[in-house]
Amino acid sequence: MKVLERMAPDDDLPQTMIERATMLEGVMLAAATNGAPDNAAYEKLRRDFVLRDDLKGLLPQFLRAHRDLTAFRTWTQAQSPHWRDRRAIIAEGFAPLMEHLEGGRDSPGDAVTTNILQTFDAEGVNSVWTKALTRRVSDPEGAITVARTLLEIVCKRILDDLQLPYTDTEDLPKLYGMAAKALNLAPNQHAEEPIKAILGGAMNLVNGLGTLRNRLSDSHGRGGLPVRPSARHASLAVNTAGAIATFLVETHIERGMS
Numbered sequence: 001m002k003v004l005e006r007m008a009p010d011d012d013l014p015q016t017m018i019e020r021a022t023m024l025e026g027v028m029l030a031a032a033t034n035g036a037p038d039n040a041a042y043e044k045l046r047r048d049f050v051l052r053d054d055l056k057g058l059l060p061q062f063l064r065a066h067r068d069l070t071a072f073r074t075w076t077q078a079q080s081p082h083w084r085d086r087r088a089i090i091a092e093g094f095a096p097l098m099e100h101l102e103g104g105r106d107s108p109g110d111a112v113t114t115n116i117l118q119t120f121d122a123e124g125v126n127s128v129w130t131k132a133l134t135r136r137v138s139d140p141e142g143a144i145t146v147a148r149t150l151l152e153i154v155c156k157r158i159l160d161d162l163q164l165p166y167t168d169t170e171d172l173p174k175l176y177g178m179a180a181k182a183l184n185l186a187p188n189q190h191a192e193e194p195i196k197a198i199l200g201g202a203m204n205l206v207n208g209l210g211t212l213r214n215r216l217s218d219s220h221g222r223g224g225l226p227v228r229p230s231a232r233h234a235s236l237a238v239n240t241a242g243a244i245a246t247f248l249v250e251t252h253i254e255r256g257m258s
Helices: 017-032 039-050 061-065 069-079 083-101 110-121 125-135 140-161 172-182 193-218 231-257
Strands: none
Touching (some): 069 083, 110 140, 110 231, 140 172
């Protein structure tokens, strides 16, 4: 299991990855809340994670961006004057990594999507993706809503880059259709049946994601009790949104480089 994976000995630092991640989060929490910062431990622990290709995509952006605790503390102070808010930011940022190391409901594609979206827009698009990941289990309805928001933001960002107009009233299926057409990903832009089927399937998934939360929340089961989305529904929505967002972004980047 991932939780038992061990690192080579390094002074008095913990040996398992989950223990090191927990210690790293604690060191950053201390620095952000006027505790005693341990910069030496921070730099060693940070190095262990950023050098791991299989894990660095799950790291919070603020960890990747700050090489020492002085810079990190300055950043946290700019985010909020309140310790509680800083704690929440750090906890949310570490959630995807901790969930992965604890053997939680992570998907093999999580890290791939994170890497792509960080490259595309670390502070905007990827921050929404991180929120979707952290809420899959604890807040399924919220995760589904954020997954839908993720795709909306990706579509709008692509349309902005291509200088194509849209309005604030456009829903997700409409935005996706506009972005797909601009990227030559609309089914009717292709003659090959397998390609048309794949692109049509992606469009159907987007249409379903656009209505999933409302239908689950408003529908009723036996006895008139409302049917609420569960963690498995949230995982489906988030994984679907992540895969399609990655597909759109990779296509957009590739076209921009060609």
